[in-house]
Amino acid sequence: MRPRLDPVFLNTPLAHRALHDVTEGRPENSHAAISAAIAHGYGIEIDVQLSADSAAMVFHDYALDRLAEASGS
Structure with missing residues (x-):
């Protein structure tokens, strides 16, 4: 039998890459976007x-091209 999630996990909206909006100074996965998600009651993915x-990093894409001034994986 699989464990069941607490219903709160099914009813809480999730902010994918946190509550990002670069026009408001909150790039995706940034501290500002995470803080905004928390302030608005969102879960964070x-x-x-x-x-x-081999250093851990918070980054959505598998390549740098879209968000960085570099290219490649």
């Missing part, structure tokens, strides 16, 4: 990946 040198 963020992506944690390993960098090329």
Whole structure:
């Protein structure tokens, strides 16, 4: 039998990559976006990946191109 989630998890809206809005100074996965999500009562979904040198980082994409001034994985 699979464990059941508490119903609060099914009724709480989730902010994917936190509550981001770059026009308001809250880039995705940033401290500001996470703080905004918390302030608005949202759950937060963020992506944690390993960098090329095996350091943990919060970054949604598998490549740098969309958000960084660099390209590649």
